[in-house]
Amino acid sequence: MIIRPLRFKMVAIGKCSSIYRASLEFDFPEPSSGKLGLTKLPACNYGGKSFGFSISGTEVKTSFVAPLRAIEASRTSQVIGKAENLQRPGCDSDDLPTNDCNGFSGKGVPQMSTIGNSTNIVWHKCSVEKCDREELLQQRGCVIWVTGLSGSGKSTLACALGRGLHARGKLTYILDGDNVRHGLNRDLSFKAEDRAENIRRTGEVAKLFADAGVICIASLISPYRKDRDACRALLAEGDFIEVFMDVPLHVCEARDPKGLYKLARAGKIKGFTGIDDPYEPPLTSEIVLRQNQGLCDSPNDLADTVISYLDKKGYLKA
Ligand SMILES: Nc1ncnc2c1ncn2[C@@H]1O[C@H](COP(=O)(O)OS(=O)(=O)O)[C@@H](OP(=O)(O)O)[C@H]1O
């Protein structure tokens, strides 16, 4: 196995003055077998099998198996509220889309909606839908939302998970808090309302990836329960899988790979999560990854836990 060095470069992006572009990778030794190998990192306190976890949550619906309908038709419909309220013609039944190519059904004027500041908008629906994309990809789109303190191992898990799923032929995409703040969210700071907007935007993007059929891995501190729950509410039941990196503050602070805790303790960074800004731990995560007796599993073992969950819930097939 090859472990590439962990590299961090501190940069100032928009209002964020101390975020890092992270680059870390673990190469898995057994890609052909599709089985993850154990990774033991020197200088990391892994301790073999002693990282505990628990899995909870309700059974997800069975996957849609409708054939791909490459029909050049489209339709419009009004959509308000949660994704589970969306009509899914062509997915859950043999109904074909009934609207014509101009996007109107001929049954009257389409209903307009007002969403936020957008007035007079109409949802435009296409006949190639999520289930069709999932059929192509042979997987089910979902969002794995990794939350935890800075230094708890979110990015490391996200990378290990991305590699593990990639080795199994699954399409993933990582939305890492640090990285998303380099572009889409470069205008946001770390004050509460900006963190909320950071989570909201990332949640919406993650939802689009899931709709594309991709297994989207979002790794952000996402310290406020309300914001995480709002992201959950964007997705259909079961499609939002919250992974809580339940690593105590003193462990994260001891790791301090970017030196941020040190700066926060010295008062040089204000409003740092866990120091002088709150972190609200999840109450009902699907997966909790926690240390046991001060030791934890390797990132690959942790990724295996998540992959087993996805497999059990049917996300690794269409
Ligand atoms: N004030 C403050 N509080 C917490 N974190 C800070 C802060 N300032 C900069 N950083 C760096 O930004 C990374 C967290 O970004 P996120 O987008 O995940 O944060 S949040 O979800 O909006 O709270 C976080 O990266 P991770 O260590 O990967 O979590 C930090 O490196």
Ligand SMILES: Nc1ncnc2c1ncn2[C@@H]1O[C@H](COP(=O)(O)OP(=O)(O)O)[C@@H](O)[C@H]1O
């Ligand atoms: N399972 C683990 N056990 C021990 N150390 C880990 C583990 N996962 C990550 N680390 C180390 O902890 C530090 C923080 O990891 P990172 O993934 O950057 O956390 P986060 O993204 O939550 O800030 C890094 O030095 C990393 O090597």
